[in-house]
Amino acid sequence: MHQFPKDIGWIEVICGSMFSGKTEELIRRVQRAVYGKQKVQVFKPRIDNRYDETSVVSHSKLRVTSTPVERAEEIFYRLAPDTQVVGIDEVQFFGTEVVAVVEALANKGLRVICAGLDQDYQGRPFEPMPQLMAVAEYVTKELAICVVCGNPANRSQRIVSSGERVVVGAAGAYEPRCRKCHVPEPSEGTPPQTLELFD
Numbered sequence: 001m002h003q004f005p006k007d008i009g010w011i012e013v014i015c016g017s018m019f020s021g022k023t024e025e026l027i028r029r030v031q032r033a034v035y036g037k038q039k040v041q042v043f044k045p046r047i048d049n050r051y052d053e054t055s056v057v058s059h060s061k062l063r064v065t066s067t068p069v070e071r072a073e074e075i076f077y078r079l080a081p082d083t084q085v086v087g088i089d090e091v092q093f094f095g096t097e098v099v100a101v102v103e104a105l106a107n108k109g110l111r112v113i114c115a116g117l118d119q120d121y122q123g124r125p126f127e128p129m130p131q132l133m134a135v136a137e138y139v140t141k142e143l144a145i146c147v148v149c150g151n152p153a154n155r156s157q158r159i160v161s162s163g164e165r166v167v168v169g170a171a172g173a174y175e176p177r178c179r180k181c182h183v184p185e186p187s188e189g190t191p192p193q194t195l196e197l198f199d
Ligand SMILES: Nc1ncnc2c1ncn2[C@@H]1O[C@H](COP(=O)(O)OP(=O)(O)O)[C@@H](O)[C@H]1O
Pocket: 016, 017, 018, 019, 020, 021, 022, 023, 024, 025, 057, 058, 059, 060, 142, 143, 144, 145, 146, 147, 176
């Protein structure tokens, strides 16, 4: 990846649609930091209790231990004095207050890796992601595969009926779709395909 600077902190943002691999990439980066003998702490918003109350878990079942927090500022109180790398998953669930928290950590010299949805189910920018992307040193955008047509997918189709912006869920509530197949209003899900591998 990048040639990281020494002696200063920085912010990395991993964004994209649901199922695009944001959490897998976050776990990969924190795992490599652990191999590098760095002291790492991972946080997530407590509201994300989808697969586990405490661990961060990807749709493919990779997992890493984390500390769930109610509000972004709580990260300061939970931070160990020797922590060098902070990972934050589902960062879109924190308000814009998370931007100041992440900046303060980076200014203190920490590497901060944030993963989150850049668009809501209607395809609108999901605050605070635009603000985080603006102040980050590194931004990576992941893409899933559209379940309707097989093209790269940058949107998350809601397939349960709700007009609330925040509805925690996974498969059964959302599916990844490309811009051609996505519709901003909740709609019926695509029949699941069986995974067929050829030899
Ligand atoms: N349509 C899809 N496109 C891509 N990956 C998918 C799809 N459906 C399920 N997956 C699974 O989701 C995994 C990514 O999970 P995860 O890292 O939790 O994504 P995100 O955090 O972006 O929602 C993929 O490696 C794959 O196993």
